[in-house]
Amino acid sequence: MEFKIKHEFFNNAISNVSKAVSSKTPFPILTGIKVAAEEDCLTLTGSNSDIFIEKIIPAVIDGVKVLEVFESGNAVITAKFLSEIVKKMPSDIHIKVDEEQHMTITSDDILTNLNGFPSEEYPKLPQMEHAEHIKIPAIKLMEIIKQTAFAASKNESRPVLTGVHMSFKENRFSCAATNSHRLALRETEIDCNITGSFIVPGSSLNQLAKLMNHEAGVIHIFLTDSYIVFKAETILLYSRLIEGRYPNVSGLIPQEATTVITLNTNQLLNGIDRATLFAGEWKNNNVHLEVKEDSKLRISSNSSAIGYIEETQKINDISGEKELSISLDGTFLMEALKTIQEDEVRLSFGSSMRPVLIKPVGNDFYLHLISPVRTN
Amino acid sequence: MEFKIKHEFFNNAISNVSKAVSSKTPFPILTGIKVAAEEDCLTLTGSNSDIFIEKIIPAVIDGVKVLEVFESGNAVITAKFLSEIVKKMPSDIHIKVDEEQHMTITSDDILTNLNGFPSEEYPKLPQMEHAEHIKIPAIKLMEIIKQTAFAASKNESRPVLTGVHMSFKENRFSCAATNSHRLALRETEIDCNITGSFIVPGSSLNQLAKLMNHEAGVIHIFLTDSYIVFKAETILLYSRLIEGRYPNVSGLIPQEATTVITLNTNQLLNGIDRATLFAGEWKNNNVHLEVKEDSKLRISSNSSAIGYIEETQKINDISGEKELSISLDGTFLMEALKTIQEDEVRLSFGSSMRPVLIKPVGNDFYLHLISPVRTN
Numbered sequence: 239m240e241f242k243i244k245h246e247f248f249n250n251a252i253s254n255v256s257k258a259v260s261s262k263t264p265f266p267i268l269t270g271i272k273v274a275a276e277e278d279c280l281t282l283t284g285s286n287s288d289i290f291i292e293k294i295i296p297a298v299i300d301g302v303k304v305l306e307v308f309e310s311g312n313a314v315i316t317a318k319f320l321s322e323i324v325k326k327m328p329s330d331i332h333i334k335v336d337e338e339q340h341m342t343i344t345s346d347d348i349l350t351n352l353n354g355f356p357s358e359e360y361p362k363l364p365q366m367e368h369a370e371h372i373k374i375p376a377i378k379l380m381e382i383i384k385q386t387a388f389a390a391s392k393n394e395s396r397p398v399l400t401g402v403h404m405s406f407k408e409n410r411f412s413c414a415a416t417n418s419h420r421l422a423l424r425e426t427e428i429d430c431n432i433t434g435s436f437i438v439p440g441s442s443l444n445q446l447a448k449l450m451n452h453e454a455g456v457i458h459i460f461l462t463d464s465y466i467v468f469k470a471e472t473i474l475l476y477s478r479l480i481e482g483r484y485p486n487v488s489g490l491i492p493q494e495a496t497t498v499i500t501l502n503t504n505q506l507l508n509g510i511d512r513a514t515l516f517a518g519e520w521k522n523n524n525v526h527l528e529v530k531e532d533s534k535l536r537i538s539s540n541s542s543a544i545g546y547i548e549e550t551q552k553i554n555d556i557s558g559e560k561e562l563s564i565s566l567d568g569t570f571l572m573e574a575l576k577t578i579q580e581d582e583v584r585l586s587f588g589s590s591m592r593p594v595l596i597k598p599v600g601n602d603f604y605l606h607l608i609s610p611v612r613t614n
Numbered sequence: 615m616e617f618k619i620k621h622e623f624f625n626n627a628i629s630n631v632s633k634a635v636s637s638k639t640p641f642p643i644l645t646g647i648k649v650a651a652e653e654d655c656l657t658l659t660g661s662n663s664d665i666f667i668e669k670i671i672p673a674v675i676d677g678v679k680v681l682e683v684f685e686s687g688n689a690v691i692t693a694k695f696l697s698e699i700v701k702k703m704p705s706d707i708h709i710k711v712d713e714e715q716h717m718t719i720t721s722d723d724i725l726t727n728l729n730g731f732p733s734e735e736y737p738k739l740p741q742m743e744h745a746e747h748i749k750i751p752a753i754k755l756m757e758i759i760k761q762t763a764f765a766a767s768k769n770e771s772r773p774v775l776t777g778v779h780m781s782f783k784e785n786r787f788s789c790a791a792t793n794s795h796r797l798a799l800r801e802t803e804i805d806c807n808i809t810g811s812f813i814v815p816g817s818s819l820n821q822l823a824k825l826m827n828h829e830a831g832v833i834h835i836f837l838t839d840s841y842i843v844f845k846a847e848t849i850l851l852y853s854r855l856i857e858g859r860y861p862n863v864s865g866l867i868p869q870e871a872t873t874v875i876t877l878n879t880n881q882l883l884n885g886i887d888r889a890t891l892f893a894g895e896w897k898n899n900n901v902h903l904e905v906k907e908d909s910k911l912r913i914s915s916n917s918s919a920i921g922y923i924e925e926t927q928k929i930n931d932i933s934g935e936k937e938l939s940i941s942l943d944g945t946f947l948m949e950a951l952k953t954i955q956e957d958e959v960r961l962s963f964g965s966s967m968r969p970v971l972i973k974p975v976g977n978d979f980y981l982h983l984i985s986p987v988r989t990n
Contacts, residue, residue, distance in 0.1 A: 316920070319892075319920060319921070322891050323888070323891060323923070326884070326887060326888045326891070327888075340921070341921075347925050347926050348923070348924075349923070349925065350921065350923040351923075352921040508702070508704070509724075511702060512724065515695065515702070516695075543729070544695060544728065544729060545695070545716070545717075545726065545727040545729050546726070546727050547725070547726040547727075548724075548725050549723050549724040549725065550723050
């Protein structure tokens with residue numbers, strides 16, 4: 239293998255695929271990046287065996303020649319060293335790999351030689367040639383992920399809950415995530431002819447959101463037996479799926495409420511942010527909400543060792559019973575509010591042990607549920 | 615105690631003095647910040663018992679009233695909570711402390727109550743009223759610290775070496791730091807009538823450099839029996855001194871050299887930076903330097919497990935023997951080069967086991983020594 243490449247493009251591609259590489263892996267070859275040169279493009283792959291990230295650099299980008307391949311072939315080189323060396327090179331990079339998998343990297347008067355792994359031992363990517371696929375604008379997919387993936391469980395004791403449940407049915411794409419104390423649910427209309435549902439690891443989706451945050455075009459989603467593939471123009475993320483049965487979450491959404499209040503989203507977020515400062519001293523990050531004098535919400539948190547904080551906020555609109563007193567996990571509430579872009583938010587309360595329903599005003603495609611905590 | 619203060623000034627002052635506060639201290643009261651209100655100013659103090667940082671907020675700054683004291687007094691409040699609460703307050707802050715040392719902080723409709731420590735138990739600051747003192751422009755002092763403090767030892771086994779040796783003699787101010795493998799020495803002319811020398815902890819000076827990096831005026835240095843005090847206009851740092859005898863470093867500086875080479879500072883720094891990537895795999899961060907073909911310097915580093923890197927750089931000027939081969943700790947060399955502002959640097963080599971002398975070209979007030987490492 240031998241090629242010459244513009245410094246910036248190689249550097250960025252290495253940085254992209256390195257996101258999948260972990261230095262803590264039982265498989266030494268996965269500490270490496272696979273570099274494969276074909277006549278008209280270079281493909282880099284990084285993986286931690288749960289996800290694969292693949293980046294394609296074509297020979298010409300925006301009319302400028304960025305890559306010249308003299309001999310095709312491939313090599314696997316430790317991500318850490320390849321990335322640091324390339325970052326520190328002053329100009330365009332010339333790479334040559336010999337039959338013993340030694341990679342020589344030259345740039346101006348600088349010469350580096352890195353020992354490679356046997357590239358035939360690098361794991362094969364799942365095949366997706368005949369897989370079904372869906373198209374979705376990148377911006378919309380990023381929004382959906384940011385609104386749901388955070389709510390998945392961090393605890394591996396029930397693996398299905400560490401994933402986001404994605405289901406496709408009659409042009410409706412729905413994503414749900416829950417850790418059994420809170421739930422985020424987002425639906426959207428989409429042009430698709432697939433019916434089915436899949437559990438995608440929350441960590442893969444968080445990685446995807448970082449990787450494709452600035453993509454402007456369309457993302458193609460391919461589904462294979464045990465993998466889901468997200469493909470933008472020159473970058474792909476493959477994630478394994480979680481096997482198992484996801485709980486039926488639609489039955490959890492309360493249909494009735496005793497008190498419904500509407501508040502300014504940002505003001506409420508700031509208030510909860512202040513109150514969680516003490517809430518962190520509690521087991522459940524307890525923040526206490528009380529409706530007072532019909533149109534005021536009192537937010538408070540109390541720790542006998544440290545002190546207390548309280549504030550009152552204006553309720554824009556209230557219906558149902560005018561008295562309310564409930565304790566919630568402040569961090570859960572804050573995380574939910576952070577994903578709401580709308581100016582106003584509506585909180586619907588049932589009895590003191592029923593989950594609170596949180597919905598942006600003017601958007602019926604998105605909701606949160608948070609279970610109250612017992613304070614006595 | 616009771617006062618009202620502009621949010622921004624209180625927040626910045628808390629952030630300043632918090633730099634001295636450690637959450638890991640055997641003295642719970644030192645997790646707090648002391649807030650003392652007098653008729654016309656507020657003084658905040660933070661400490662980890664090795665250093666004290668004191669910040670004074672006058673009632674009027676640049677003609678604007680920023681502070682109004684209704685009742686003088688003082689209190690000690692946990693730095694972490696005071697800092698986070700104040701940061702999250704929306705506007706000006708009203709503080710009141712009752713006799714049980716409970717601090718009430720209000721801002722708009724938000725009320726917080728924090729439990730305080732008994733303020734009379736807070737350690738007293740060292741007295742410096744009649745102490746001798748020196749004046750030095752802040753910019754010059756910051757430069758001197760950045761050029762020396764990094765070279766002090768991180769290892770506590772010889773406490774004096776963890777400090778910077780500051781000595782004053784006949785209008786000459788000299789600073790030296792060494793970890794016994796490398797030495798940084800900086801001298802400067804100064805208007806002072808003190809004779810004496812002191813060992814100041816490197817960590818205190820690093821803290822000082824962070825704290826006073828943007829000071830434009832003059833810094834007054836006061837010396838007491840066991841403390842040194844750096845005083846800018848409204849901020850002071852008190853540091854304990856290290857007791858003991860500092861080694862005589864002036865005798866270490868080689869007076870003769872067999873080879874002297876002059877190189878471009880930045881180019882050499884970049885080359886050493888690249889070579890230390892592999893050097894990190896060695897015990898001594900070995901980087902190898904060789905003079906070749908009279909006017910070329912070859913920089914290389916080699917690790918049998920990973921690979922090797924090499925580059926050649928132009929030597930601007932060479933005198934003495936034209937052959938040289940030496941191994942150095944690349945990190946030490948890089949750290950020394952980073953503090954040199956001059957375009958060119960001169961390296962003087964003796965025999966292969968004598969320390970290398972590194973001096974900026976055109977500046978006789980500043981030098982580094984680095985001991986070679988054995989490679990066999």
